[in-house]
Amino acid sequence: MNEVLVYIELQNEKIADVSLELLGKAQDLAKKTSAKCGAILIGNNIKNHHEILFQYGADTIYSTEDLSLKNYAPLPYTKTVCEIVEKSKPQIVLYGATVNGRDLAPRIASKLKVGLTADCTELQIGDYQKKKKGEIKNYKNILYQIRPAFGGNIIATIVSPDHRPQMATVRPGVMKVKKNDKTNSGKVVNIKTDIPQELLITEIIKTIKIEKNVDLNASSIIVAGGMGVGSKENFKLIHKLAKTLGGIVGASRAAVDANFINADHQIGQTGTTVQPKLYIAVGISGQIQHIAGMSNSNRIIAINTDKDAPIFQIANYGIVGDFNDVIPKLIKTFKTLKK
Amino acid sequence: MSYNIIVLAKQVPDTKNITGDAMKPDGTVNRIALPTIFNPEDLNALEEALKIKDEYGAKITVLTMGPPSAAEVLRQSLFRGADDVILLSDRKFAAADTLATSYVLSLAIKKIGKFDLIIGGRQAIDGDTAQVGPQTAEKLKVNQATCVNDIVELTNDSITVNRNTDHGSETIKTKLPILLTITAEANTPRPPSVKKTLTYKNALSLIEKNDYDEEYLKSNKKPFVIKNWDHKDINAKTERCGLTGSPTQVKKIENIVLETGNFKNIENSASGIKNLISELMSEHIIG
Numbered sequence: 001m002n003e004v005l006v007y008i009e010l011q012n013e014k015i016a017d018v019s020l021e022l023l024g025k026a027q028d029l030a031k032k033t034s035a036k037c038g039a040i041l042i043g044n045n046i047k048n049h050h051e052i053l054f055q056y057g058a059d060t061i062y063s064t065e066d067l068s069l070k071n072y073a074p075l076p077y078t079k080t081v082c083e084i085v086e087k088s089k090p091q092i093v094l095y096g097a098t099v100n101g102r103d104l105a106p107r108i109a110s111k112l113k114v115g116l117t118a119d120c121t122e123l124q125i126g127d128y129q130k131k132k133k134g135e136i137k138n139y140k141n142i143l144y145q146i147r148p149a150f151g152g153n154i155i156a157t158i159v160s161p162d163h164r165p166q167m168a169t170v171r172p173g174v175m176k177v178k179k180n181d182k183t184n185s186g187k188v189v190n191i192k193t194d195i196p197q198e199l200l201i202t203e204i205i206k207t208i209k210i211e212k213n214v215d216l217n218a219s220s221i222i223v224a225g226g227m228g229v230g231s232k233e234n235f236k237l238i239h240k241l242a243k244t245l246g247g248i249v250g251a252s253r254a255a256v257d258a259n260f261i262n263a264d265h266q267i268g269q270t271g272t273t274v275q276p277k278l279y280i281a282v283g284i285s286g287q288i289q290h291i292a293g294m295s296n297s298n299r300i301i302a303i304n305t306d307k308d309a310p311i312f313q314i315a316n317y318g319i320v321g322d323f324n325d326v327i328p329k330l331i332k333t334f335k336t337l338k339k
Numbered sequence: 340m341s342y343n344i345i346v347l348a349k350q351v352p353d354t355k356n357i358t359g360d361a362m363k364p365d366g367t368v369n370r371i372a373l374p375t376i377f378n379p380e381d382l383n384a385l386e387e388a389l390k391i392k393d394e395y396g397a398k399i400t401v402l403t404m405g406p407p408s409a410a411e412v413l414r415q416s417l418f419r420g421a422d423d424v425i426l427l428s429d430r431k432f433a434a435a436d437t438l439a440t441s442y443v444l445s446l447a448i449k450k451i452g453k454f455d456l457i458i459g460g461r462q463a464i465d466g467d468t469a470q471v472g473p474q475t476a477e478k479l480k481v482n483q484a485t486c487v488n489d490i491v492e493l494t495n496d497s498i499t500v501n502r503n504t505d506h507g508s509e510t511i512k513t514k515l516p517i518l519l520t521i522t523a524e525a526n527t528p529r530p531p532s533v534k535k536t537l538t539y540k541n542a543l544s545l546i547e548k549n550d551y552d553e554e555y556l557k558s559n560k561k562p563f564v565i566k567n568w569d570h571k572d573i574n575a576k577t578e579r580c581g582l583t584g585s586p587t588q589v590k591k592i593e594n595i596v597l598e599t600g601n602f603k604n605i606e607n608s609a610s611g612i613k614n615l616i617s618e619l620m621s622e623h624i625i626g
Contacts, residue, residue, distance in 0.1 A: 011505065074473070074483050098505050102469050103485045110441055110474035115586030118437075118468035128590060144590065150354050150465060157591040201482055202513045205499065210507035221625060245625050278624050299624055301605075301615075312602070317615055321607035329609065333616045338626060 001035035001141075002091040002164070003060070007081060007104070008041045008053065009096050010072075012209075015049055018096030018172035023057040025123055025175040026094060032125040033141045035091065038062060042080050044070040051184050056177060060187040062088055068195045072100050073202040076195045078107040084191055085112065090165045092143050094123075097169035105169050115160030117145035117168045121273075121292070123175075128159050142166065148269055148292050173217060173273040174296075214248060214264045220277040221247030224267055224294070227254040228283020228304060229323065235260050237327050238282055244331045250274065252290045268293035282323045286311030303327070340495050341396035344388045345448055347459035347472070348381040348401050348416060350409040354464050377412045380460025382528040384521045387490060388458050389420050389529065395493065398422050400451055404432055404443055407547035410565050417539040417563070418531030425451070426544050429569035431577050436585035437466075441474035443580055446573040448479060456498075457518040461486055469520065476518035484511060485520040539563055 004026045009016040023039065030037040039058040041049060044067050053061055062084045068076055081104065085093060093108075095101040097119045109116035124144040130137045143166040145158040160166045216222065223242040225235055235255075242249045250272075251265040267274055268290040279297035284290060286302070286309055294300070295314050302315035303323050312318045319326055352373035388399045401416040403409050404427040413424035427447055435443065448454065457476070462469035469485065476483040484500050491510060492499040499512040503522060542563035570580055578584060605611045620626040 016505075074476075078477065099486050099503060100505075103473060103483070106437065106468075106470035106473035107477040107483075109438060109470070110477035113438065113586070115436065115438065116470060117587060118466070118470055130588070145587075149467070149592075150352075155593045156589055157593075158587050159590045160586045161588065163586040202484075202511050204509055204511050206510040207504075208507045208509070278619065299619070316601055317603050317605050319605045319607050319611075319615075326607055326612070329607075329612045330616065333609075333612050334625070337613070337616055337620060 001033045002089055003036050003038045004030040004033070004092040005038045005040055005062070005085075005088065005090040005094070005165070006058070007093060007095045007101070008039050008049070009098060009101055010043050010046070010049075011098075013045075015052060016096055016098060016172075017177075018098060018101075018170070018175075020052075020056045020177045021172070021175040022094045022096060022170055023053065024178040025170070026092075027057040027178055029092060029123060029125055029143070033091065036060060038088070038090070040081060040084050040093070042066075042069050042077065042084075044068075050188060054183050054186045055181060056179055058186060060189060062189045062191060064191045064193045066193055066195065068200055069193075071204055072104075073200070074103055074107055075199040075201070077104055078111060079195060079199060080193045081108055082111050083193060085165060087191060088189070093165045093167045095167070095169045097171045101169050105167060109167055112165075114163040114165060114167060115158075117147060117158045117160070120145050120147045120168045120170045121174050122146035123168065123170065128161050130161060137161075143168070148288075171273060173275075216248060216250055216265070216267065216272045216274050219246075219248040221245050221280075222250045222267070222274060222276045222278070222294075222297075223247050223280045223282065224250030224252065224265075224284060225255050225260065225282045226252040226284030226290070227258065228285070229255060229260060230283070232260045234324070237323065241280070241282075241327050241331055244334060245278075247276075247278070247280075250279075250294075252284050252287070254287075281311050281315070282327070284311055285309045286314065341398065342391055342455040342493075343453050344391060344397050344399045345451060345454050345457045346381070346385050346388050346399060346401045346416070346421070347444060347457065347475070348385065348403045348412045349378040349460075349463045350375050350403065350405050350412045351378045351463050351465045352376075375408070375411070377415050378460055378463045378465075380462065380521060380523055381412075382460070383523055383525050384458040384460045384519075385416055385419060385421070386526045386528040387519070387521050388456070390526065391456070391490070391493065392420065400425065402444065402447055402451075403427065404435075404440060404447075406433075407544060407567075410542075410544040410547050413544075413565050414539060414542050415531065417542055418536045419529060420532065420535065424542075424565050426546075426565055426567045427569075427573070428544070428546055428567055429580070431570045431575075431580045434582035434585070435580065436587045437468055437470040437474055438586060439580055439582075439584035440471050441478055442584060443570075443573065443575055444471065444475045445478035446575050447568060448475070450568070450573050455515045457481070457516070459518070459520050461520045461522045472518055472520040479518070481516050481518055482513055483518045483520070484513065486522055487519045488522050488524045490519075490525075 036059040038060040225238040275296040489501040544565035
């Protein structure tokens with residue numbers, strides 16, 4: 001079978017986390033289709049990344065090095081990646097659903113006239129049967145591109161059976177990296193490009209890096225508050241519990257919209273996707289949009305006054321009660337038992 | 340100088356007010372069951388075009404693809420200051436994915452002819468794909484800047500914009516013509532003008548005239564006619580339009596089913612909470 005390729009995104013000359021996550025998934029997909037897994041790496045001065053890509057699962061690296069590819073710009077990048085895809089003829093190409101991944105991938109799909117599914121949260125290999133005008137056509141081992149749609153109210157499985165490569169952008173934070181320290185090398189295919197001057201028209205004048213105050217994926221414990229917390233003042237109790245447990249504070253969109261806390265803390269379909277060891281949902285009713293971002297947490301504790309809140313359906317532990325009463329008890333008990 | 344601006348707009352179901360009948364069994368949208376609105380970020384795109392018109396002068400053409408009822412977003416555009424509007428409506432365009440949509444839009448833009456800027460919203464709230472803008476730009480062979488939150492400078496042949504990135508923002512300068520996609524942060528869309536609303540309230544596309552008041556059509560007042568283009572008007576190949584022209588297919592739609600894992604009800608009492616904390620500590624989840 002033809003390869004499964006991952007477009008490697010460089011951000012500030014470093015490989016984006018999502019690209020390594022995708023190499024992890026690409027290995028699975030490649031295995032299921034008896035294929036190899038590869039990386040598309042383009043830029044300038046990029047040889048130092050080869051070793052990492054082999055360690056994280058690439059069998060082959062397709063690489064184009066050129067001074068004109070130093071920074072991301074849609075026109076030269078589209079041309080270069082299309083050339084690599086046309087030469088390597090992969091069955092699947094995956095991109096991180098980052099700002100620039102979602103800028104680049106649609107242009108490539110448009111140029112190659114192939115399908116592209118945006119912002120997938122799961123990828124699988126399976127069979128597909130198409131019925132058209134009484135005719136039945138069967139497809140083996142094609143890519144199921146699974147994503148929430150309609151504002152997160154439904155989950156759609158999309159296929160692109162008749163076109164190759166099958167392409168998808170994938171949300172950062174949902175696939176798991178697979179590192180193999182024993183493999184440091186592999187095949188590198190260098191592909192030359194010739195980028196005409198008329199494609200080099202985007203000039204980056206200034207870059208502003210805003211350090212996010214919170215890295216929700218940095219902690220194994222998240223204490224998240226929702227609308228039920230009621231106010232910014234009340235959120236102090238959420239912060240206190242997080243601090244006691246050595247965790248980090250998260251929030252639902254409703255709590256962010258209500259200005260209880262800033263958007264860096266937002267978890268859900270809009271916001272960050274997390275999978276900590278422990279997720280404590282306080283005053284969060286459990287709308288799909290929120291659950292999409294946290295349901296893969298190892299353990300979920302829900303604290304809510306409404307015993308019928310949907311959050312209890314995905315929780316491992318449910319406490320029906322007022323958080324103003326429950327949280328101080330949790331803190332006190334934890335401190336006592338820890339001694 | 341005065342600019343020629345094309346704004347891409349979409350009528351979308353209001354996904355914040357979804358009901359159970361939102362999807363048909365074949366996986367396509369059951370539009371009848373949903374209230375429709377002007378896609379929010381497309382209103383930001385229109386506002387950005389209107390700001391340019393206010394400052395430098397511009398001819399703004401708003402383009403939408405959809406069923407006849409999508410003419411409503413074009414009326415809304417006229418109420419706010421658009422100069423011309425075009426409805427791309429044809430049964431052959433139905434059930435298009437982003438690739439087939441960008442094919443139709445790019446042909447319509449070629450028919451309109453001259454443009455300096457094409458401006459659309461970053462993404463539509465029904466699909467959240469953000470793909471149609473870049474795919475259209477590629478078909479027209481023009482440059483793009485996506486996730487734009489500010490147009491910093493505009494000259495006769497160049498543009499400087501600020502765009503969001505994953506870790507902050509960047510300011511880029513490039514040449515015209517260009518396609519921009521605009522985020523909600525860019526501006527606050529103006530409300531419809533009362534005067535323009537009175538002028539255009541009866542603007543209609545001939546394909547939606549059934550929805551219109553017969554008496555009005557019989558009267559001597561001539562309504563503003565919203566142009567409707569079908570696949571023949573833009574020389575589109577039908578095999579590249581709509582469902583037939585869409586490489587992606589919906590295999591399955593599922594309502595999200597919440598998993599019921601091993602659920603333990605913890606009593607809100609000193610002993611209940613003590614047992615919970617002990618269990619989590621013994622499993623090294625906390626502590």
